[in-house]
Amino acid sequence: MSDVLTIHTYAKINLILRVSPPTSEGMHPIGSWMHSIDLSDIISIERIEDSASEFDIRWSDGESVQWDIESDLVYRAHTIFEQHSGERFPVRVRVQKHIPAGGGLGGGSSNAAGVLMALNELSGSRFSEQQLQEMAHEIGSDIPYFIDLESFNTRKPARPAIVSGIGDHIERTQRVKSxxxxxxxxxxxxxxxxxxxxxxxxxxxxxxxxxxxxxxxxxxxxxxxxxxxxxxxxxxxxxxxxxxxxxxxxxxxxxxxxxxxxxxxxxxxxxxxxxxxxxxxxxxxxxxxxxxx
CATH class of the missing domain: 3.30.70.890 (GHMP kinase, C-terminal domain)
Structure with a gap:
């Protein structure tokens, strides 16, 4: 029987976002208080054998997304996971998107983090949280915030955090109700x-x-x-x-x-x-x- 995981990947808002001028490498150090909100995409990931990976990414109304699948962070997360694993990991991924794109809610970043954590679970949890955050940072500076194994393992949204540096320093804080x-x-x-x-x-x-x-x-x-x-x-x-x-x-x-x-x-x-x-x-x-x- 195939292993299938169905997860919700939650949006975030920046309750505070402070930005510094760019470094010599062109990166902007930030200081941000990020908090997950109750708005999520739904992703199902099924491990398949001896086949090319398949990706089906659609809006909640059934329409396909308007960009190339190869540029989507879900696809790129799978690619980076295979690179760090050193082996193929064929899967069938279906994404139903409810989080608006390009709106500052981190929908794509949350999707990528969810895929990385799900692939890690399906592969026997070979990577630590820090390792997953490091590979996430290779494809997007917002993604490490969403890598929160303590919450993922109980299928909860990522805990709020103060995110600083170039998105690579994450200090978890208590959830706020509002x-x-x-x-x-x-x-x-x-x-x-x-x-x-x-x-x-x-x-x-x-x-x-x-x-x-x-x-x-x-x-x-x-x-x-x-x-x-x-x-x-x-x-x-x-x-x-x-x-x-x-x-x-x-x-x-x-x-x-x-x-x-x-x-x-x-x-x-x-x-x-x-x-x-x-x-x-x-x-x-x-x-x-x-x-x-």
Missing amino acids: GITLLIPNFGCPTGMVYRAFDDRSDHAPFDLSAIQQAATSGNLEASSIINDLQEPATNVVPELKAIMQRLQSIGVHPHLSGSGSTMFVIGAMDAITRSRIGERIPELRIIETRLV
Whole structure:
């Protein structure tokens, strides 16, 4: 009988994201408080014998994704796992995607981490968590956050963490309970261009990692504590995002940006009147009620 694993891979938001200017290698050191949210993709992985691996990646409505499978982080995670294993590991992978792409929610990174941990389980847990994080970092700096074997082994979302360095230093923190309302435009933000716009600014100031640690340790979700150094660069790169944020503010909604955008969020549930106002004035904006998990 074939071994089959079905897992949920959860999105994240950046409750805090501080960014430093790039290093000589072109990497941006960060300090971020990341927290998983109750929005997930579903992945099934089946080990197969004597055959080429198969990948079927679709949206929840059944439509195939709009990019080449070979460029998807699920495919690349499988490739890097085989490279580190030193042998072929043929599988059949099916992904049902619910997390919007290109929105700063880490959907692709979460998928890749889930595949790495699932392959590791199917192969007899040959790699440690640190080894999995190191191979994950080879294909994406956000992916190591999602490598959390303690949570994966009980099929829970990755624990929140303070992520620093170039995504390679992860300090797990306690989970925080709160509702979250996501505000999702019908466009994404080009991450590379957002970081270049950040680099063009002349007002870079060093951030205090201890302040991030204090906020995460205390579970402080006050608006004044939620900071994203990429919010202004993202709105400069994508004027449509700036316009939507201004329209939201005009009806009393003050959103925060996750990652490099374009997904915005507010802490807590949103009342029916506010939802109705958004629906009337910004009908293209998708609203998802979720929670920190």
